Amino acid sequence: MNDNLQLLSLNDAARMTSLSRSMLNRYRSEGRFPRAVPLGEKRVAFVAAEVRAWIAEKIAGRAA
Secondary structure: OOOOOOEEEHHHHHHHHHOOOOHHHHHHOOOOOOOOOOOOOOOOEEEEEHHHHHHHHHHHOOOO
16 A cells, blocks of 8 residues: 555554654644644544654664
8 A cells, every 4th residue: 555545543653653642642732743634523643654754754863
């Protein structure tokens, strides 16, 4: 499946990034994490490619 069309749940995004759900939500509120795709009144998801790009940015930004 195309990564741009794959969605990750909040739990999946938290597992993928090794962040807790509360930290991930804090990053979201601060604009430091990819924007969520609203799926319903209380349900959001994240574009897998954007989460992977965020992870790659964190890896690239570490000190050598």
